[in-house]
Amino acid sequence: MSTAVAGRVLGRSVASTPFARCSRTQYLRLRAQNQAFRTTIRSFSASSRVWQKKYTQDHEWVELSDDGATGTIGISTYAAKALGDVVFVELPTVDLEVNQGDSIGAVESVKSASDIMTPVSGTITEANNVLEEKPATINKSPEGEGWLAKIAVSDPSEVEKLMDGEGYRKFTEEADEH
Amino acid sequence: MSMHSAYLPQSAYLPRPITGQSRYSVVNLVILHFAKPMRTTWPPALTRLTCISHSSHTTLPHSAPILAGHCQAARRLTTSSIRSWSLEDLPRVSQETNPLIFHLTSDNPYYNLSIEHYLLTHSHPDTRILLFYTNRPCVVIGRNQNPWLETDLKRLQQGLPPEDGRVPQTADKNYGPIHKTQLRKNGRAVPIDLVRRRSGGGTVFHDSGNLNYSVIIPNSKSFKRSTHADMVVRALSSASSRYQFADIRVNDRNDIVMRRETESQWLKVSGSAYKLTRGRALHHGTLLYSSPYLDKISELLRSPGRDFIEAKGVESVRSPVGNLVWTPDPRKRAEVKTGITQSIVREFWRMYGGDQERRAGVNEVTLGSEECAEDTSPEIASGVKELMSNAWRFEQTPRFDFASGTVDGKAVGFQANRGVLEHLSLKSVSGGSVERAKSDFKEEIKLHDVKSWKGLITGGNTNTNTQEQAGQIVPEASALARNSASSGGGGDVPDALVKRIEAVFPRSNV
Numbered sequence: 001m002s003t004a005v006a007g008r009v010l011g012r013s014v015a016s017t018p019f020a021r022c023s024r025t026q027y028l029r030l031r032a033q034n035q036a037f038r039t040t041i042r043s044f045s046a047s048s049r050v051w052q053k054k055y056t057q058d059h060e061w062v063e064l065s066d067d068g069a070t071g072t073i074g075i076s077t078y079a080a081k082a083l084g085d086v087v088f089v090e091l092p093t094v095d096l097e098v099n100q101g102d103s104i105g106a107v108e109s110v111k112s113a114s115d116i117m118t119p120v121s122g123t124i125t126e127a128n129n130v131l132e133e134k135p136a137t138i139n140k141s142p143e144g145e146g147w148l149a150k151i152a153v154s155d156p157s158e159v160e161k162l163m164d165g166e167g168y169r170k171f172t173e174e175a176d177e178h
Numbered sequence: 179m180s181m182h183s184a185y186l187p188q189s190a191y192l193p194r195p196i197t198g199q200s201r202y203s204v205v206n207l208v209i210l211h212f213a214k215p216m217r218t219t220w221p222p223a224l225t226r227l228t229c230i231s232h233s234s235h236t237t238l239p240h241s242a243p244i245l246a247g248h249c250q251a252a253r254r255l256t257t258s259s260i261r262s263w264s265l266e267d268l269p270r271v272s273q274e275t276n277p278l279i280f281h282l283t284s285d286n287p288y289y290n291l292s293i294e295h296y297l298l299t300h301s302h303p304d305t306r307i308l309l310f311y312t313n314r315p316c317v318v319i320g321r322n323q324n325p326w327l328e329t330d331l332k333r334l335q336q337g338l339p340p341e342d343g344r345v346p347q348t349a350d351k352n353y354g355p356i357h358k359t360q361l362r363k364n365g366r367a368v369p370i371d372l373v374r375r376r377s378g379g380g381t382v383f384h385d386s387g388n389l390n391y392s393v394i395i396p397n398s399k400s401f402k403r404s405t406h407a408d409m410v411v412r413a414l415s416s417a418s419s420r421y422q423f424a425d426i427r428v429n430d431r432n433d434i435v436m437r438r439e440t441e442s443q444w445l446k447v448s449g450s451a452y453k454l455t456r457g458r459a460l461h462h463g464t465l466l467y468s469s470p471y472l473d474k475i476s477e478l479l480r481s482p483g484r485d486f487i488e489a490k491g492v493e494s495v496r497s498p499v500g501n502l503v504w505t506p507d508p509r510k511r512a513e514v515k516t517g518i519t520q521s522i523v524r525e526f527w528r529m530y531g532g533d534q535e536r537r538a539g540v541n542e543v544t545l546g547s548e549e550c551a552e553d554t555s556p557e558i559a560s561g562v563k564e565l566m567s568n569a570w571r572f573e574q575t576p577r578f579d580f581a582s583g584t585v586d587g588k589a590v591g592f593q594a595n596r597g598v599l600e601h602l603s604l605k606s607v608s609g610g611s612v613e614r615a616k617s618d619f620k621e622e623i624k625l626h627d628v629k630s631w632k633g634l635i636t637g638g639n640t641n642t643n644t645q646e647q648a649g650q651i652v653p654e655a656s657a658l659a660r661n662s663a664s665s666g667g668g669g670d671v672p673d674a675l676v677k678r679i680e681a682v683f684p685r686s687n688v
Contacts, residue, residue, distance in 0.1 A: 057457075058456060082399075087492055088378075088576065103455070106321070108320075108321065108322050112377070112452030112459075113322070113377050113451075113453050114455070115456065132576075175398070
């Protein structure tokens with residue numbers, strides 16, 4: 001379990017290097033060599049909060065990297081279901097500076113065009129270009145491969161105030177009762 | 179009080195209704211002078227406000243159907259006609275007053291969409307809003323669409339024959355006697371705007387015979403796309419004897435379709451688009467109640483590039499269209515519009531108004547183009563500017579590929595993203611090819627602004643004004659050197675091929 005989680009974190013840190021698309025043998029070699037892997041094991045045992053997704057009332061999530069500097073943003077499964085089949089995703093441009101709540105793009109489904117607001121303030125570092133070719137990835141894996149963008153977080157404390165998984169689940173249940 | 183000499187809209191110069199007018203205008207002028215001033219552009223405001231208190235069916239000039247429509251709409255409301263609040267106060271007012279109805283009087287599509295967006299983003303989360311507007315002739319594409327694929331831009335630039343007295347001829351034969359189209363010999367072409375809206379969906383055509391309705395409501399779980407299309411159908415059904423259809427319903431695409439008495443074909447009279455943001459939902463739709471240009475819609479929305487373009491983004495779905503009720507008389511058309519508007523308002527109020535009374539100036543309000551002035555509302559003004567910009571209209575286009583097919587032994591292909599050329603190739607049947615990437619060009623090539631396709635493809639830099647930058651014209655020698663060796667792989671491009679490209683990508687004249 002811990003290796004799986006650590007591997008995922010390593011995967012993300014590897015992804016930010018030029019070796020993002022290396023083969024399995026290369027990956028294994030990197031894993032053995034990479035210092036980050038060892039530090040990761042240590043920080044994991046220190047606190048498990050960092051890998052949790054946090055949610056907004058607008059149904060976006062943010063997941064911080066292990067060093068708390070970068071966040072990955074996406075929409076929740078609840079939102080993806082409500083939207084229906086996604087046909088197009090407007091992604092933010094890299095280097096866009098945003099404040100919490102600003103629009104960073106939109107998702108157009110057969111039902112409507114829905115704005116995506118950023119859960120945290122910061123600067124966009126990457127957009128998930130897979131969505132340009134395969135917008136349906138959001139429907140298949142909204143909280144995994146269907147991530148929208150990565151952001152250099154300017155104020156990590158903003159994340160603290162968002163809902164955790166359990167809180168968000170309760171929130172959506174209440175919303176459904178309306 | 180300073181008179182602000184801004185931006186008077188075109189409609190301010192329309193001849194105003196005359197009988198019984200001046201008496202009311204004096205009264206309103208007096209009251210306005212002492213009332214809390216809301217805006218500094220007076221003349222258009224007066225035009226609108228006096229219009230509300232106009233109470234007789236006078237002979238209205240043909241050119242003021244919009245004003246006439248709103249005059250009659252407001253006539254049935256209670257007495258006070260002066261708006262008691264300004265759009266700046268919308269957050270507060272919408273919290274206290276719910277629901278709200280707005281009638282927009284401008285026919286400028288950029289204004290109307292910007293006001294609509296402002297209402298969507300600044301109204302209280304629980305408020306329900308209904309608004310109506312009618313635009314001058316324009317083609318409106320969805321947020322993520324491709325203008326080169328959805329419409330014939332060259333055809334758009336030609337404009338339309340003047341509306342008055344014009345009778346559209348379509349396959350829809352049963353709406354009354356058809357007269358030969360008569361163009362005024364001295365009439366100038368009516369320009370057609372190209373507009374990209376903020377909501378999703380496909381491409382539609384707007385003109386004075388098309389009523390746009392918008393509903394803004396909380397984006398809750400109960401939000402269904404069909405709810406307000408059903409509301410409009412109920413409103414229209416209640417007056418079906420007046421209109422010329424036997425059946426009307428919402429189809430599975432949330433379009434409103436109707437069928438005439440003697441026909442079996444269902445014709446689309448209304449399409450819808452949706453926008454969700456921050457807990458608010460916008461549903462806006464068209465309604466072809468009596469379009470004088472109905473027969474032009476098909477050709478305006480058929481692009482010469484449709485066989486050559488492969489695009490990401492959203493494609494339109496073509497449907498046969500029909501008018502709810504065609505009448506050649508603009509006055510009667512105005513009456514039809516008023517009747518429809520009132521029916522929809524009543525249905526909306528029945529759903530959300532509860533026991534409240536509709537009160538003009540309080541919860542049923544008229545907004546004119548003065549709302550878009552820079553000093554009245556800088557936010558709306560900047561929204562207008564954005565919608566009008568080429569960056570929004572053309573450079574918000576998702577990635578697409580163009581392949582010309584072979585013409586006289588040569589073929590051109592390119593890929594563009596955000597309206598900018600990323601890759602351009604010229605291939606010859608004999609085997610040569612010239613490939614150029616974005617970095618090979620001196621500057622970004624914006625598709626809507628290519629002055630000379632021939633020059634661009636053959637490698638000369640003719641995208642710039644020759645007078646200004648004569649010294650900078652340098653043939654792309656490095657690119658030509660990079661091509662695969664063969665005769666004719668470089669420069670020459672047949673005129674027929676250039677013509678094909680120019681038909682799809684004309685230079686935007688705005």
